[in-house]
Amino acid sequence: MKKSRWTLVLSLVLVLSVFLSACGGGSNNGGNSGGEGDGEGGSAEQVLNLVETAEIPSMDTTQATDNTSFKAMNQVFEGLYRLDENNEPTLGMAAEEPKEEEKDGETVYTFTIRDDAKWSDGSDVVADDFIYAWHKALNPDTISPYASMFGTAGIKNGNAIITEGDPLYGKVEELGAKAVDEKTLEITVENQVPYFKALLTFATFYPQPKAFAEEQGEKFALESDTMLYNGPFVFAEWNHGEGWTYEKNAEYWDAETVSLEKITTKVVQDTATTVNLYETGKIDRAGLSADFVDQFKDNEEFSTLVDPTMYFMRMNQENEALANKDIRKALYLAYDREGLVNVLLNNGSIAAKYFVPKDFVKGPEGDDFREFAPDGFYADQGEEEAKEAWEAGLEALGTDSVELEFLTTDNELAAKIAEYAKDQFETKLDGLTLTINKQPWKQFLELEDSGDFDISTGGWGPDYPDPMTFLYMFETDGAYNRMGYSSEKYDELVSGAKKETDEAKRWKMMQDAEKVLMEEDIAIIPTYQKGNAILQKDYVKNFYVHSFGADSSYKWVKIEK
Amino acid sequence: MGRYIGGRIISMLITFLIIASLTFFLMKLLPGTPFNNQDKLTETQIVQLNDKYGLNDPVPVQYFNYMKNLISGDLGVSFQQDGREVSTIIGERIGPSAYLGLQSLVVGTIIGLFLGIIAALRHNSFLDYGTMVIAVLGISIPNFVIAGLMQYWLGVKWQLLPVAYWDGFAYTIMPTIAIASIVVATIARFMRTEMLEVLGQDYITTAKAKGLSSTAVVIRHTIRNASIPIITIMGPLVVGLMTGTLVIEQIFVIPGLGEKFVNSILTNDFPIIMGTTLFFSLLFIVVILIVDIMYGIIDPRIRLAGGKS
Numbered sequence: 043m044k045k046s047r048w049t050l051v052l053s054l055v056l057v058l059s060v061f062l063s064a065c066g067g068g069s070n071n072g073g074n075s076g077g078e079g080d081g082e083g084g085s086a087e088q089v090l091n092l093v094e095t096a097e098i099p100s101m102d103t104t105q106a107t108d109n110t111s112f113k114a115m116n117q118v119f120e121g122l123y124r125l126d127e128n129n130e131p132t133l134g135m136a137a138e139e140p141k142e143e144e145k146d147g148e149t150v151y152t153f154t155i156r157d158d159a160k161w162s163d164g165s166d167v168v169a170d171d172f173i174y175a176w177h178k179a180l181n182p183d184t185i186s187p188y189a190s191m192f193g194t195a196g197i198k199n200g201n202a203i204i205t206e207g208d209p210l211y212g213k214v215e216e217l218g219a220k221a222v223d224e225k226t227l228e229i230t231v232e233n234q235v236p237y238f239k240a241l242l243t244f245a246t247f248y249p250q251p252k253a254f255a256e257e258q259g260e261k262f263a264l265e266s267d268t269m270l271y272n273g274p275f276v277f278a279e280w281n282h283g284e285g286w287t288y289e290k291n292a293e294y295w296d297a298e299t300v301s302l303e304k305i306t307t308k309v310v311q312d313t314a315t316t317v318n319l320y321e322t323g324k325i326d327r328a329g330l331s332a333d334f335v336d337q338f339k340d341n342e343e344f345s346t347l348v349d350p351t352m353y354f355m356r357m358n359q360e361n362e363a364l365a366n367k368d369i370r371k372a373l374y375l376a377y378d379r380e381g382l383v384n385v386l387l388n389n390g391s392i393a394a395k396y397f398v399p400k401d402f403v404k405g406p407e408g409d410d411f412r413e414f415a416p417d418g419f420y421a422d423q424g425e426e427e428a429k430e431a432w433e434a435g436l437e438a439l440g441t442d443s444v445e446l447e448f449l450t451t452d453n454e455l456a457a458k459i460a461e462y463a464k465d466q467f468e469t470k471l472d473g474l475t476l477t478i479n480k481q482p483w484k485q486f487l488e489l490e491d492s493g494d495f496d497i498s499t500g501g502w503g504p505d506y507p508d509p510m511t512f513l514y515m516f517e518t519d520g521a522y523n524r525m526g527y528s529s530e531k532y533d534e535l536v537s538g539a540k541k542e543t544d545e546a547k548r549w550k551m552m553q554d555a556e557k558v559l560m561e562e563d564i565a566i567i568p569t570y571q572k573g574n575a576i577l578q579k580d581y582v583k584n585f586y587v588h589s590f591g592a593d594s595s596y597k598w599v600k601i602e603k
Numbered sequence: 604m605g606r607y608i609g610g611r612i613i614s615m616l617i618t619f620l621i622i623a624s625l626t627f628f629l630m631k632l633l634p635g636t637p638f639n640n641q642d643k644l645t646e647t648q649i650v651q652l653n654d655k656y657g658l659n660d661p662v663p664v665q666y667f668n669y670m671k672n673l674i675s676g677d678l679g680v681s682f683q684q685d686g687r688e689v690s691t692i693i694g695e696r697i698g699p700s701a702y703l704g705l706q707s708l709v710v711g712t713i714i715g716l717f718l719g720i721i722a723a724l725r726h727n728s729f730l731d732y733g734t735m736v737i738a739v740l741g742i743s744i745p746n747f748v749i750a751g752l753m754q755y756w757l758g759v760k761w762q763l764l765p766v767a768y769w770d771g772f773a774y775t776i777m778p779t780i781a782i783a784s785i786v787v788a789t790i791a792r793f794m795r796t797e798m799l800e801v802l803g804q805d806y807i808t809t810a811k812a813k814g815l816s817s818t819a820v821v822i823r824h825t826i827r828n829a830s831i832p833i834i835t836i837m838g839p840l841v842v843g844l845m846t847g848t849l850v851i852e853q854i855f856v857i858p859g860l861g862e863k864f865v866n867s868i869l870t871n872d873f874p875i876i877m878g879t880t881l882f883f884s885l886l887f888i889v890v891i892l893i894v895d896i897m898y899g900i901i902d903p904r905i906r907l908a909g910g911k912s
Contacts, residue, residue: 283862484633
């Protein structure tokens with residue numbers, strides 16, 4: 043009896059082991075050999091192996107809000123235009139540039155969709171597919187987080203349809219866009235914006251296959267086989283949580299330009315693992331964190347790229363000390379940005395005393411916005427001036443000490459940057475005590491939104507290629523102002539620039555607005571423009587990185603071994 | 604025995620409902636929305652999205668709806684993954700976590716028991732000290748350090764094993780070792796202590812006096828009696844392995860449930876928080892029940908349900 047009980051326990055263990063071996067073999071061995079692109083023998087097998095740091099949250103073009111989704115969508119879908127190597131919109135689903143007609147102060151664009159524009163099941167991409175997706179994005183029941191892009195693009199009634207209380211609220215059929223016939227799409231614009239075409243490359247403006255999407259219902263775009271594709275690639279596999287694989291789309295109108303046959307993408311969150319995978323040849327491109335930059339910076343495959351994402355600090359002007367311009371000026375000047383980018387970040391980031399980034403947008407004369415005050419504001423002033431301003435500020439406040447709280451997020455880099463700021467401010471400004479408050483992202487936003495902070499860390503990446511995507515943030519009632527900043531002059535310049543049709547005047551107004559924000563009011567402390575340190579195998583050619591919208595395009599990538 | 608198990612199952616269900624309710628209300632205390640780009644949404648958009656997902660309803664109404672759906676087996680859909688069903692997501696992720704957790708448990712337990720027995724039988728010898736040094740190292744070195752070192756040496760430098768991914772048995776070896784290290788250490792120390800205690804008991808002396816061989820004494824009496832307390836620590840170990848392998852899952856790129864669990868809390872993905880918490884609670888409750896039943900099977904002295912077995 044005793045023996046039999048022991049045998050039972052042992053048998054259980056054995057059965058469990060056999061069961062486990064069976065599980066392990068079965069579920070994940072099938073065709074997922076993501077890292078086999080070692081390419082021995084020198085044949086230029088057109089396979090690209092990549093990693094992403096996050097899963098794809100959504101492949102529904104009306105619902106996505108994040109970089110990973112936008113990047114994936116840019117490879118498998120296409121709007122009327124797509125971004126090219128130089129971040130310029132190039133024709134996509136549109137056969138040619140639209141006909142333009144002025145009617146009662148509105149502009150009507152008539153687009154013709156290519157004859158050979160097909161979904162991956164061979165059916166035609168029609169004008170109604172665009173209208174279907176756009177109405178879905180604006181409908182209150184299926185509202186897109188990026189619904190405001192229709193208004194941003196100036197499309198007629200785009201704003202009204204999503205504004206509660208407006209007579210047009212929810213009336214999607216009132217949108218200034220209609221399908222004239224199968225291949226003709228008419229868009230009416232109530233105010234022209236210079237970046238209209240570039241906006242049309244954004245995922246919210248992609249079409250969706252109406253008949254197929256309706257047939258799929260709630261399952262649409264949840265799996266690789268519940269969506270259709272009209273871009274250079276299709277999703278061959280989508281293993282949620284693990285990764286996804288693209289394959290060339292034979293039905294794509296420009297398939298002959300596409301070299302890659304397959305792209306594997308795995309979700310890898312740990313940078314050390316990414317580096318190890320790169321070193322063992324399992325992946326062809328890897329992003330590096332600052333810790334790894336020194337190890338690879340002399341490697342031929344190492345490079346840095348500058349991104350148009352800006353980091354800055356908000357100073358809450360509800361705080362008595364921070365309401366004083368001298369105090370704000372002292373903080374602005376005391377911060378050594380060079381130390382931050384060269385030592386702490388070490389990834390090609392640029393020290394910034396400006397808010398609209400470098401190499402982002404060009405004006406009517408073809409000049410970069412940043413040619414205006416290229417080194418930013420108070421560029422030549424430093425520690426001495428900071429101390430003077432600090433003393434003046436303290437005197438005005440009638441005190442010799444100030445305590446401030448620095449609100450930041452709990453990720454590793456943010457915490458290091460906060461420590462750096464504390465050190466910079468406390469050692470240079472006598473009498474200042476800075477307490478760091480680290481919070482998880484959601485809690486951080488909650489505190490910032492409710493104004494429960496003195497100084498907070500901020501970052502902003504552009505949604506569209508125009509300085510306005512940065513400048514509108516700090517209008518008096520702007521949703522992202524969050525720091526009690528209000529300037530009549532700034533508001534006038536920004537709202538003026540929104541309406542101004544003369545490009546040169548508009549450009550000047552935006553430059554003046556930035557000057558008010560940075561020089562006259564010192565409303566924020568810009569710190570750096572983001573850089574990215576990258577390792578990329580030398581046989582990967584034409585990997586294009588974009589400055590807004592989707593991060594990159596694989597359409598033109600070639601493997602040359 | 605039957606009555607005992609029946610009673611236990613009823614108390615399990617009650618515990619489960621209490622956990623579900625507590626988790627629900629605690630979750631509602633989390634600040635912020637569950638939407639991805641919360642910082643870029645306007646107030647109107649947040650209100651619209653909340654309406655869409657029923658988050659503007661009063662909390663008791665949300666609770667009632669959730670429990671109603673839960674009883675009918677509907678765990679809802681993820682906010683972060685665009686409407687995919689929670690049960691599907693858990694189903695996809697549980698395989699790798701379960702496989703890795705149980706493989707580590709089996710390997711770790713066998714090695715741990717072996718080391719513990721050797722250490723006790725060779726008490727105060729070089730083998731004893733050596734084994735205990737391994738055990739102390741296993742407990743004190745975090746498993747992500749072991750993982751990182753293995754990945755660098757076995758994966759990158761010597762290329763003996765794949766660096767990461769989840770693609771067959773070879774891919775499970777390094778993560779299994781990393782996870783099993785804590786099991787080996789825990790079981791070895793526990794087994795050694797229990798064995799030493801049993802070896803000092805009178806019945807061992809009696810057995811020896813009866814003329815039983817040393818091997819028979821060790822196998823029939825010592826190991827068996829020393830193993831009973833080990834069964835008790837297995838329950839929490841099993842659940843701990845499944846929930847506590849987050850870092851290992853990240854380092855070796857294993858599409859498991861641990862990562863989903865933590866991320867759902869950081870992103871306020873309410874249905875996933877509820878789904879994964881309930882899943883882990885259920886697992887914990889069931890494992891404890893199994894452990895109790897096994898305890899009774901192995902040790903006949905332990906009477907269940909008022910002495911009727």
